[in-house]
Structures are given as structure tokens and as C-alpha cells.
Amino acid sequence: MMRSALWLPLFDELADPKVVAGLAADAEAAGWDGCFVWDQLLWREPVRHVADPWISLAAMATATERLRIGPMITPLPRRRPTKVARETATLDRLSGGRLTLGVGLGGDQFAGELSRTGEELDDRRRGQMLDESLEILVAAWNGNPVHHQGEHYVVDGIEFRPRPVQEPRIPIWAAGFPGNARPMRRAARLDGFFPANLEHPDQLAEVVATITDLRTDRTAPYDFAVGLPYDVDPLPYAALGATWWLPEVPPGVSLDTVRGVLRDGPAMAGA
DSSP states (O other): OOEEEEEEOOBGGGOOHHHHHHHHHHHHHTTOOEEEEOOOSOOOTTOOOBOOHHHHHHHHHHHOSSOEEEESOEEGGGSOHHHHHHHHHHHHHHTTSOBOEEEEOOOSTTTOTTGGGTOOOOHHHHHHHHHHHHHHHHHHHTTSOEEEEOSSOEEEEEOOOSOOSSSSOOOEEEEEOTTOHHHHHHHHTSSEEEESSOOSHHHHHHHHHHHHHHOSOTTSOOEEEEEEETTSOOHHHHHTTOOEEEEEOOTTOOHHHHHHHHHHOOTTTTO
16 A cells, blocks of 8 residues: 655745644644655745754654654765764664655755755766765664775774664665666665656656666565655556655645645545
């Protein structure tokens, strides 16, 4: 059965972590399965207020007991992997093992958050940084000393303890555009794929077939999460392999609109 998660841009009325924590608690009470948040440093006008995702997620973790939480997605190439290793392990422990880590390249197109902060703009190099960061994270979560000498990062014998709660590790979903081979190959090595800008269920069917063929262990659990406008019926996507539905609300959306989506309930509640 497909599970459902709120997907919140932490802007304007949603830039208050107390508000977001309250929404997460209400979502849990209403039968939702997760609550994920955007990870953006800034956004284009008229958005003016932006919250930090990790502190918001910590607030959500303490306000809930079973809801799966996480950034969807965090652009790892603009974050230090050693810091993310500490943040994710701590958040997984705080939540009792409920963190899902969504990762991707990030982009500069919406607010220039890469160019305006001196981050890497080349997609190929950010892809290399993403893959290298993932290597470091997986090694760090094992709890053994990490020895990494790469093109972009160095970790010299650091032990990252305490470890996360989840075994064998925190699940990772990779984002990417359908039809782009490199993101799908990356996702096939991980625990889930979050295809961007789906326009039709048939696109998802192609993604599911491609990634299934690429996976080395097809018996392991795997997720296909779809972000769709909140007024689009997700059930045709569920029939073609979607395991999570994330109703997308636009940046700067009113709190009342989010509460309306929440009250409408999870996708399968009335099915």
C-alpha cells in the first residue's frame, strides 16, 4: 500500500519550527505516515522568511512518535558530509529511528543559492561531490573510523559515534529527473528514488522498470516516492509502483492551505 507524507517548503508561515512541529503532530494524529521538508537556503520573491530544515526536523521529531521525517531533498554538494553525518545520526536517535535522508544535486535556478554563496555550479562536479559525500556518510554511520582521501573531501580517521538507530543504516532516497541515466544509476544503489517533475503515470512506470533492472538485490525493500500537486490523484501512480505520495504545495503557501491538505487525509484513507 502506498504511504503518504506531507511535504513542506519551510517558507514564510512555515518558517516557524513550532508551527511545523504542530503540523507534524496533527498529521500523525490524522493517519499520515510521514512529514518531509524542503532544504533551501533562500527562495525567490515574494518569499522572505526561510527556516533551517535540520532544526525544524528536530522539532518535528520531538512532537511525534511514529511519523517518518527527513529532508526532501538536501543538496549534499553544498553541505559538509562530516557535519551531515553528525546531524543525521543525532536526528535518527532523537526520532527513535524515523529518519529518511533525501539527497540530490541541488540547483541554482530558483534563487541563485549556489552562485550567490560561491558554491560549485558545474552539474558534473556536484554529482561527483554527491557520490563522494554518500560514501562518507555510509562509512560514518557504521561507527568505525573513517579514512577517506578523495578529490573533494578528506576524513582522516574520525569515528562517528553514537551510531544511528536504524539498521543496517539510515535509508537514502536519491532525487533525479526521469530519463537521466546517472541519477537513476545512483538511486539503484540506494534505498529509493524521488523522480522530479513527473507529468504522467507512464513516466513512473518507465522509471520503476529502469531502476528495477539496475538494482543488484531486487529482494531488498525499495521506495518510489512521487511528489505531485496536492489536487492530483495519486492512485494511478500507486498502481504503477509508487510507494510514497508527497502532495506538493507551492512555496509561500498559506498555513490554511496546508491544514486543508492535512485534513483531506492520506491518499489511501478513502480508497
